[in-house]
Amino acid sequence: SEEQAKRKQLYNQIQETKGTSCNIRVFCRCRPLSREESSNGCATVVDFDAAKDGDLGVLTGGSNKRTFKFDRVYTPKDGQVDVFADASPLVVSVLDGYNVCIFAYGQTGTGKTFTMEGPEHNRGVNYRTLEQLFSVARERSDAFTYNLSVSVLEVYNEQIRDLLATSPASKKLEIKQTSEGSHHVPGIVEAKVDNINDVWSVLQAGSNARAVGSNNVNEHSSRSHCILCIMVKTKNLMNGECTKSKLWLVDLAGSERLAKTDAQGERLKEAQNINKSLSALGDVIYALATKSSHIPYRNSKLTHLLQDSLGGDSKTLMFVQISPSEHDLSETLSSLNFATRVRGVELGHARKQI
Numbered sequence: 001s002e003e004q005a006k007r008k009q010l011y012n013q014i015q016e017t018k019g020t021s022c023n024i025r026v027f028c029r030c031r032p033l034s035r036e037e038s039s040n041g042c043a044t045v046v047d048f049d050a051a052k053d054g055d056l057g058v059l060t061g062g063s064n065k066r067t068f069k070f071d072r073v074y075t076p077k078d079g080q081v082d083v084f085a086d087a088s089p090l091v092v093s094v095l096d097g098y099n100v101c102i103f104a105y106g107q108t109g110t111g112k113t114f115t116m117e118g119p120e121h122n123r124g125v126n127y128r129t130l131e132q133l134f135s136v137a138r139e140r141s142d143a144f145t146y147n148l149s150v151s152v153l154e155v156y157n158e159q160i161r162d163l164l165a166t167s168p169a170s171k172k173l174e175i176k177q178t179s180e181g182s183h184h185v186p187g188i189v190e191a192k193v194d195n196i197n198d199v200w201s202v203l204q205a206g207s208n209a210r211a212v213g214s215n216n217v218n219e220h221s222s223r224s225h226c227i228l229c230i231m232v233k234t235k236n237l238m239n240g241e242c243t244k245s246k247l248w249l250v251d252l253a254g255s256e257r258l259a260k261t262d263a264q265g266e267r268l269k270e271a272q273n274i275n276k277s278l279s280a281l282g283d284v285i286y287a288l289a290t291k292s293s294h295i296p297y298r299n300s301k302l303t304h305l306l307q308d309s310l311g312g313d314s315k316t317l318m319f320v321q322i323s324p325s326e327h328d329l330s331e332t333l334s335s336l337n338f339a340t341r342v343r344g345v346e347l348g349h350a351r352k353q354i
């Protein structure tokens with residue numbers, strides 16, 4: 001019948017996309033100068049002349065310019081819709097059975113939360129992703145049934161916290177391996193979501209919980225990794241086969257280095273843990289990009305948690321977020337170097353330690 005033919009065509013399309021494209025992408029997004037920076041006459045050090053080709057120029061002083069190459073470069077004029085248009089095929093592939101990770105990396109104040117969460121009137125990747133998943137699931141409902149659930153977690157000081165748990169402090173969460181070898185966190189809340197309205201209340205609950213127990217919410221969120229995990233159970237209506245896949249959306253802790261003299265006690269420990277987990281993440285993606293035989297997942301809670309979704313035929317997207325301001329130049333260069341390294345394309349050149 002016509003319906004069956006349509007179904008078959010869809011199954012074939014999904015099959016064809018498997019294993020074809022590169023699985024690690026890096027998109028660079030630059031925020032606008034803030035009102036304060038503009039009124040102070042702050043200079044811009046980035047140039048977007050070749051942004052369409054994925055080239056980002058950075059004026060590093062004098063007449064020197066360095067060019068960085070990415071899969072996409074977004075100027076301050078590009079909006080949430082432009083960014084999501086490029087991320088959309090990747091997020092939809094979770095409905096085809098892929099595991100997917102999306103990270104926002106960068107110095108505090110460069111727009112990580114803007115890109116992932118976004119303001120209510122101009123929402124970011126997280127919300128748009130769920131909206132898109134529900135819409136594609138509906139389109140495909142003759143061929144598949146999908147069940148979606150979400151968890152909201154935070155990794156702070158190498159500890160996992162369940163932001164949907166009703167008594168968050170009472171449970172110590174650990175990563176366990178199942179007999180089939182997959183990783184999970186026993187006891188974590190997985191909230192079933194049937195439509196976009198369910199999602200909104202879950203995300204709200206998560207961000208409210210984030211504020212609990214911290215004196216300064218902004219500071220706390222810049223030092224923790226905030227993770228939204230979308231779990232998808234798929235049933236193929238043609239053959240009755242069931243599969244599971246996961247999509248992780250991660251707003252990483254700020255990548256800025258603390259001046260050595262600033263950090264003491266608890267702050268120093270936080271800074272060391274952030275450093276450790278961000279460099280562990282960089283090492284894992286780099287090892288994957290360069291097809292290394294050893295992937296060092298166990299060096300941080302974050303990479304250990306995401307282990308099943310980093311590597312194999314999973315897909316990874318990193319947004320490297322930067323500031324255009326001359327005052328942030330050294331952090332900007334450090335973020336761009338980090339992102340260049342994780343793409344693994346500087347092979348053949350001397351490998352720089354960053």
Ligand code: ADP
Pocket residue numbers: 030031032076106107108109110111112113114115222321
């Ligand atoms: P981070 O999460 O990296 O600390 P934020 O997302 O909080 O940074 O962004 C810092 C500020 O810059 C916020 O006021 C945010 O609204 C603004 N901002 C960031 N990126 C953009 C953008 N692309 N367009 C407009 N405003 C932005």
